[in-house]
Every structure is written in structure tokens, then in C-alpha cells.
Amino acid sequence: MQTRLNLDPAVVREARALAAKAGQPIVEMARTHTTVSVERAVLRLAGLQGADADGMPWVNRLVDAVRETTGLEHGVALPAWDALLTGGYENLAALAAAAARGEVAFRIPEDADAAAARAAASAALAAGIGRIDANRAQRQRMIEQTSEPRKPWIYLIVATGDIYEDIPQAQAAAREGADIIAVIRSTGQSLLDYVPEGPTREGFAGTYATQENFRLMRAALDETSRELGRYVRLTNYASGLCMPEIASLAGLERLDMMLNDCMYGIIFRDINPRRTFIDQRFSRQIHARAGIIINTGEDNYLTTADAVDAAHTVIVSQLMNEFFGKEAGLADSQLGLGHAFEISPDVPDSFVLELAHAQLVRELFPDAPLKYMPPTKHMTGNVFAGYLLDAFFNLCGVMTDQSILLIGMMTEGIHTPFLSDRDLALENVRYVRDAAGRLGESFVPAPGGFIEQRARQVLGESVALLRRITDEGLLTAIADGTFGITKRPADGGRGLDGVISRADGYFNPASEILESGERAPAGGLDPRTSPVEAGAAR
Amino acid sequence: MSEIRGASGGRPPGPTQIVRPYGDTTGDGRIQVSFTLPVPFGTPAEKARAEGAAMQLAGKMGLEPAMVVHAKGMGPDYTFFIVYGRVSHLVDLSQVTVTEREFPLLSSAEVNLRIRSGLGRKLVVVGACIGTDAHTVGIDAILNVKGHSGEKGLEYYREIRVVNLGSQVAVPDLVARSAAEGADAVLVSQVVTQRDAHISNAKEMSAAFRAAAPDPGARGWPLLVVGGPRFDPSIAPELGVDKIFGKGTTPGEVASYLAYALVPNAGRGAEAEVGASA
Numbered sequence: 001m002q003t004r005l006n007l008d009p010a011v012v013r014e015a016r017a018l019a020a021k022a023g024q025p026i027v028e029m030a031r032t033h034t035t036v037s038v039e040r041a042v043l044r045l046a047g048l049q050g051a052d053a054d055g056m057p058w059v060n061r062l063v064d065a066v067r068e069t070t071g072l073e074h075g076v077a078l079p080a081w082d083a084l085l086t087g088g089y090e091n092l093a094a095l096a097a098a099a100a101r102g103e104v105a106f107r108i109p110e111d112a113d114a115a116a117a118r119a120a121a122s123a124a125l126a127a128g129i130g131r132i133d134a135n136r137a138q139r140q141r142m143i144e145q146t147s148e149p150r151k152p153w154i155y156l157i158v159a160t161g162d163i164y165e166d167i168p169q170a171q172a173a174a175r176e177g178a179d180i181i182a183v184i185r186s187t188g189q190s191l192l193d194y195v196p197e198g199p200t201r202e203g204f205a206g207t208y209a210t211q212e213n214f215r216l217m218r219a220a221l222d223e224t225s226r227e228l229g230r231y232v233r234l235t236n237y238a239s240g241l242c243m244p245e246i247a248s249l250a251g252l253e254r255l256d257m258m259l260n261d262c263m264y265g266i267i268f269r270d271i272n273p274r275r276t277f278i279d280q281r282f283s284r285q286i287h288a289r290a291g292i293i294i295n296t297g298e299d300n301y302l303t304t305a306d307a308v309d310a311a312h313t314v315i316v317s318q319l320m321n322e323f324f325g326k327e328a329g330l331a332d333s334q335l336g337l338g339h340a341f342e343i344s345p346d347v348p349d350s351f352v353l354e355l356a357h358a359q360l361v362r363e364l365f366p367d368a369p370l371k372y373m374p375p376t377k378h379m380t381g382n383v384f385a386g387y388l389l390d391a392f393f394n395l396c397g398v399m400t401d402q403s404i405l406l407i408g409m410m411t412e413g414i415h416t417p418f419l420s421d422r423d424l425a426l427e428n429v430r431y432v433r434d435a436a437g438r439l440g441e442s443f444v445p446a447p448g449g450f451i452e453q454r455a456r457q458v459l460g461e462s463v464a465l466l467r468r469i470t471d472e473g474l475l476t477a478i479a480d481g482t483f484g485i486t487k488r489p490a491d492g493g494r495g496l497d498g499v500i501s502r503a504d505g506y507f508n509p510a511s512e513i514l515e516s517g518e519r520a521p522a523g524g525l526d527p528r529t530s531p532v533e534a535g536a537a538r
Numbered sequence: 539m540s541e542i543r544g545a546s547g548g549r550p551p552g553p554t555q556i557v558r559p560y561g562d563t564t565g566d567g568r569i570q571v572s573f574t575l576p577v578p579f580g581t582p583a584e585k586a587r588a589e590g591a592a593m594q595l596a597g598k599m600g601l602e603p604a605m606v607v608h609a610k611g612m613g614p615d616y617t618f619f620i621v622y623g624r625v626s627h628l629v630d631l632s633q634v635t636v637t638e639r640e641f642p643l644l645s646s647a648e649v650n651l652r653i654r655s656g657l658g659r660k661l662v663v664v665g666a667c668i669g670t671d672a673h674t675v676g677i678d679a680i681l682n683v684k685g686h687s688g689e690k691g692l693e694y695y696r697e698i699r700v701v702n703l704g705s706q707v708a709v710p711d712l713v714a715r716s717a718a719e720g721a722d723a724v725l726v727s728q729v730v731t732q733r734d735a736h737i738s739n740a741k742e743m744s745a746a747f748r749a750a751a752p753d754p755g756a757r758g759w760p761l762l763v764v765g766g767p768r769f770d771p772s773i774a775p776e777l778g779v780d781k782i783f784g785k786g787t788t789p790g791e792v793a794s795y796l797a798y799a800l801v802p803n804a805g806r807g808a809e810a811e812v813g814a815s816a
Contacts, residue, residue, distance in 0.1 A: 418574065
């Protein structure tokens with residue numbers, strides 16, 4: 001893509017190099033540790049579903065039982081499959097039930113027993129990851145049978161708490177023009193250390209992410225995609241304490257996009273930084289394999305910090321998300337880096353500043369399906385002024401070629417959108433897209449002008465912040481409150497007790513397959529020509 | 539109609555001010571509303587019926603005459619309307635009740651001075667989101683240095699020590715931590731709630747503090763303050779809290795209130811406030 005901002009390529013290279021330098025120690029930590037949720041994800045990928053009478057999933061029961069006996073330093077797979085083979089259990093669920101009753105004597109097998117356990121576990125995981133590969137191929141077939149929506153994709157949220165209410169709302173939203181449906185999770189699910197089971201009808205300001213809810217919604221949207229002749233994507237949240245498990249469920253149930261930020265849980269949910277980074281790497285390996293586009297959460301920084309003062313923290317976080325994402329195997333076309341239109345309308349030239357920021361992100365990440373978030377902080381309750389602000393957001397998105405537009409609601413902050421609010425919002429974005437869709441090609445900021453200078457300034461501030469982060473370390477920078485103003489020490493927050501240092505003989509059959517890059521014959525997709533890359537290419 | 543403000547304009551003196559909505563002429567009573575009805579808007583017959591339905595609702599709302607200026611089908615089953623009309627209702631300004639702010643707005647320097655001179659030590663504030671609410675944006679906007687709407691948060695005040703416990707804090711933990719920190723005030727934020735959970739959470743919180751310190755006003759009984767966009771500021775007594783802050787509250791308002799309510803020697807009103815509402 002031709003640069004319109006005359007960014008200095010050397011500065012851009014330096015920014016990326018600094019992000020890599022800051023991220024590398026974190027990757028090393030993730031490679032040498034595991035978490036209870038990573039181990040539970042291994043069991044989920046092997047097909048273990050269901051819960052006990054109290055609703056606690058069998059994957060939690062089994063991982064907890066192994067942790068209490070042999071520990072998790074070697075991973076859950078070796079002791080679990082060893083017990084499965086030597087104990088004569090019918091399947092993992094039977095083993096988990098027995099383990100929960102305290103009837104299973106787990107051990108770390110050796111020699112031939114270890115080889116047998118490894119082989120059995122690897123076969124089970126190959127089948128599970130084969131299902132993810134098959135889903136990726138199925139997505140591509142669905143897109144071929146229907147069609148790929150034009151960019152920018154229109155992203156709408158449903159959140160009733162009841163999956164059976166969400167489904168007709170999502171289908172209606174798709175008929176009204178939504179290309180992407182995101183089902184907001186129940187408030188607080190991010191801090192649950194288990195994934196609820198089954199279809200759910202009660203939630204708080206959202207609907208629980210469960211495997212069955214995923215399956216039901218994807219099936220409904222497949223029906224609607226065929227009806228409309230347009231593939232409607234489904235989004236959920238791989239975040240919080242169960243990030244790796246939810247990523248796995250997304251792959252198993254063919255979700256298309258997942259919210260998956262490298263630091264969001266730390267900053268905004270007070271989840272332990274180490275836990276987050278370890279969980280994040282595994283979940284991104286799954287997303288990479290599944291052809292899922294991740295959405296990062298930089299927009300959130302601008303809801304707590306000032307959108308002008310903190311513009312560079314968005315860029316820094318995007319560069320970190322890019323580094324961690326690519327390290328985990330994600331392609332550029334899977335990096336739905338986030339940013340937002342949150343500058344106060346009282347600031348002079350606020351729209352011009354927004355253009356500068358949005359164009360800067362576009363040029364720094366030319367091949368990424370950028371996700372652009374609408375104004376929330378300065379929506380005042382004056383719905384008429386809010387509607388105007390949303391139109392300017394849509395215009396900025398169209399002019400700077402953003403890939404995914406989350407639709408702004410004029411009633412943001414007042415109530416859950418009315419049906420009519422959503423309809424008016426879609427009318428707004430359709431008008432702007434149809435009226436100004438070609439404006440982007442003529443949008444060439446004046447050389448040396450305000451937009452170019454502002455973009456250069458933000459990039460410069462980003463490099464300066466990255467230098468500081470590489471000097472003091474990313475974990476220290478987070479502890480100092482660099483992002484989103486909140487201070488999050490490396491040993492604070494929730495979930496640190498679920499972090500385990502790997503022993504020498506650590507065995508994770510899922511990671512082995514994911515990191516080998518081998519594809520199951522069922523999927524048979526070359527990552528370079530696979531569906532999501534083709535689909536998401538701009 | 540003589541009691542209605544006439545075309546002569548001007549604010550009539552006296553307590554019985556009667557007004558009507560103003561469109562473009564005094565006393566015209568003209569307003570605009572928009573709403574959705576679950577009726578189809580497809581065939582001409584459906585369209586006529588839908589507009590008739592909207593007119594019926596407008597009439598029952600007191601809009602007479604009314605005019606449907608916009609009707610649009612949304613999907614097969616719903617229609618959106620914009621209606622202008624004239625309301626017959628009168629507003630009696632003498633019957634309007636308002637909750638006026640009972641404390642003066644102070645600058646951060648004034649708040650600091652009041653605490654330093656009146657309390658002689660730092661004022662301790664413990665903040666948290668309780669229940670299932672994981673959205674710390676509200677409490678952070680009040681407590682963080684960065685603040686909100688151009689006003690710095692309570693951490694910025696030299697004479698206030700802030701302990702932000704973050705999200706999803708269990709009520710017993712909040713009570714224990716408040717006691718351990720010697721909290722003068724406890725600030726609880728509820729942003730995202732469903733089915734009036736913000737009400738029950740606030741009641742649970744105040745009951746827990748009451749159980750822990752059965753003698754209100756005694757040392758160790760912190761001022762209980764809740765805030766969030768869905769709270770009605772007038773129901774503080776019902777929730778058992780001292781103060782409710784609604785949508786749009788700025789850190790400066792909270793700091794001014796705390797300085798007013800917790801620094802007794804700066805005015806008798808402060809003592810009365812604490813005693814009356816606790």
C-alpha cells in the first residue's frame with residue numbers, strides 16, 4: 001500500500017524491532033510455563049465435554065485431580081492418558097468422574113507406558129485438531145456457496161443473556177445488514193475459572209460463552225447466511241481466565257472471529273499478567289490454526305485515558321499484539337487490531353485528529369483487518385448529536401479504509417439498543433458507505449500538513465514509549481500503569497495460582513501438533529492460500 | 539387558559555407557573571416522539587393500519603392533533619414511527635420538586651485544605667466494584683489520577699489516600715478491607731447490572747457494614763457511597779447508604795461531598811448530613 005503519511009520506514013522498522021525485543025522475554029516465559037486452563041484446553045480438544053452434578057466441567061475435575069496428585073509440571077496429558085490406558089476407563093469422562101471421586105492414582109509413566117500414553121494422547125489430539133481443520137475448510141466452502149461481504153464489514157452486538165433470544169435477534173441483525181454478529185458475554189465470565197456447560201438462558205448484560213451456545217448460534221447463522229447469500233461471521237470472546245479453552249471451543253464450533261487481546265484481561269479485568277500471557281500464546285496458536293481472525297482491544301485504552309494524550313499507547317499495544325500474534329502463528333490477515341474514535345468533540349480539529357490516527361494505524365498494518373470502534377465516551381444522551389458523531393465515525397472509517405466497523409448506537413450509554421436504534425445506526429453506516437465509499441482513494445493528506453505531522457508525532461511517541469518498555473521490561477511497564485492508566489503488578493491479579501512451571505518432561509500433544517505446522521489430511525489447507533487469508537485480504 | 543403563559547411572554551411572577559411544551563410559539567404544546575410498534579409495514583393496507591396504530595397510541599398519550607411524519611418498516615414485523623403532535627398536558631412549575639446539591643463544589647486545593655485543617659490526617663477512601671460487575675470504568679474514572687471529564691480523580695488529591703480494590707470484590711472482603719484500612723468512606727460502583735442487581739448489591743453491602751458496626755456513627759462506620767448510571771439518587775435511605783451519585787458524576791463532585799460530609803468542624807451541615815442519613 002502506498003503511504004499517504006510519508007512515514008519514515010526506518011522509524012516503523014525500529015518500532016517493530018522494539019516491540020519484538022519487549023515481547024521476546026514474555027514468549028520465553030510462555031514457552032516454559034503452562035496453566036490450568038491450557039491443560040483443560042488440551043482435554044477439551046480431545047473431546048472431553050460435560051460437567052458433574054454441580055455444573056463443574058469434567059475438564060476442571062480431571063485437571064484438578066491430576067494437579068493434586070502428580071502435579072501439572074509434566075502436563076495433564078501424560079498422567080491422564082496413562083490412567084485411561086491402564087485403568088480400563090471407557091473414556092475421558094469416565095476417568096474424570098472416577099478422578100473426582102478420588103479413585104484414580106495418577107502417576108507420571110515411564111518408558112513403554114509413557115510411550116503408550118503419548119501415542120494415545122497424540123492420536124486423540126490429532127482428531128480434535130483435525131476437526132478444527134475441517135471447520136476451517138467448511139468455512140471456506142460456506143463462503144464459496146454464499147459470498148464474501150464487501151468491506152468494511154458491519155459488526156453488530158447482541159446480548160440478551162438468553163441464547164434462544166440472541167438467535168432471532170442475531171438473524172434479524174444479519175438480515176438488516178450485519179456481516180458480523182458478536183455475542184457479548186455475561187459480565188464476569190472472564191473471572192470464572194471454568195467454562196459453563198450447555199445452552200444458557202440467564203446472563204448478566206450478556207450471554208455465557210459455552211460450547212453449546214457457540215454451536216447453536218453458528219448453526220442459526222449458517223441458515224441465515226444461506227438465506228441471504230452472504231456469509232455472516234460469528235464472534236465471541238477468548239479472554240479472561242479460560243482464554244485457551246474458549247479459543248479451543250471456538251475452533252471446534254467454527255466461530256470466525258474472537259476478541260483476544262494480549263493485555264486487556266490484565267488491565268481491565270485485573271487478571272494476573274503471567275497467566276494472561278501464557279494463556280494468550282496457546283489460544284492464539286489455536287486461532288491461527290482455525291483461521292479465526294482475532295480482535296484486539298486497544299479501543300478500551302481510550303475509554304479510560306484521553307484519546308489524544310494516549311493515542312501512542314494504542315499503537316504500542318497494536319505492535320505488541322502483532323508481535324505476539326505472529327509469534328503464535330497468526331497471519332496478517334488474522335490480526336484484527338483494534339482502535340477507536342474517542343476524541344472529545346470539544347477538542348479543536350477532533351475529526352482531523354481521528355483521521356490522522358486512523359490513517360496511521362492503516363499504514364502501519366496495511367494487511368490487517370483493522371477493527372474500528374465507535375464513540376462511547378463522548379456520547380452524551382443527546383441522541384441527535386450522537387447520531388452525527390456516529391456518522392463522522394463512519395466517514396472516518398470509510399475514508400481510512402478500516403476493515404471492520406463496529407456500529408455506533410446513538411443511545412450508547414443510555415440503554416441496551418432498541419430495535420429502532422440499531423435500524424437507524426445501520427441506515428447511518430449504509431448512507432456513509434454508499435455516499436462516500438470512494439472518497440478514500442482521493443484522501444491524500446497534504447504533505448507536511450496537520451494530519452501528516454500528527455501521525456508522525458504519535459508514531460514518535462510510540463517509539464519513545466517502546467524504548468522505555470524494552471528498558472524496564474513489559475511486565476514492569478504494566479505494573480507502572482503504562483496502559484490504560486491502571487497499575488497491574490506481575491504477581492497481582494487473579495489466576496496466578498493457576499500458573500505452573502514446566503518440568504523437563506512436559507508433554508502437551510496439542511502444542512506439538514500446533515507448533516509442528518503439520519496439517520491433518522482432513523483439513524489439507526496450505527496456510528498461504530487458506531480461506532481466511534483469501535477472505536480477509538483487502 | 540388564562541393561567542397559561544400568554545403570548546405576551548415574560549416570566550409570570552408567583553408560585554403558580556403553568557407552562558406547556560414550546561415548539562415555535564408560546565403555548566403551542568408541540569412535541570416530538572419516536573417509537574416502534576410490532577406491526578408490519580409492507581402492503582398498502584398494512585401501511586395504513588400501521589399509521590393508524592401509531593395515531594391511536596399518540597392520541598392515548600395525549601397528542602392531539604398528531605401527525606405521523608415518518609414510518610419505516612424494520613424487517614417483516616416491526617415499524618418505526620416519528621410523530622409530532624400537540625400535548626394537552628400542563629406543567630405546574632410550583633409542583634416540581636428537585637434534589638438540590640446539599641454541598642458546595644470545591645476545588646481540589648479547597649478540598650485538601652478542608653481535610654488538612656479539619657481532619658488533621660489523610661482522608662481514607664476505599665473503592666470497589668461489587669457483585670458480578672467487572673466494569674471498573676466507573677470507579678476508576680472517579681479514583682484514578684486521570685479522572686474523568688477533565689477533572690482529576692481522587693488519587694490526585696494530596697490529602698486523600700485511595701485504596702482501589704478493583705472489580706468483583708466480595709462484600710465481606712470489602713467490609714474487612716475497609717476496617718483494615720481505616721476507611722472514612724467506601725465508594726462502590728455498579729456499572730453493568732441486570733434485573734436491578736445494582737439495587738440488591740447496594741442493599742447487601744450496606745447491610746453488611748451495618749452488621750459489622752451496629753452503632754452507626756461510631757468510629758469504624760465509614761460513609762457509604764454508591765454510584766452508577768442506573769441509580770436513582772433519591773433512594774439513598776432505601777438502600778441504606780449515605781449518598782448516591784448518578785450518571786455524569788465527576789471526581790470533583792465526589793471529593794467535594796466527602797470533604798463536606800466527613801470533615802465535621804467545617805460546618806454543622808456536615809454532621810447533620812452524616813447523622814441523618816446513616
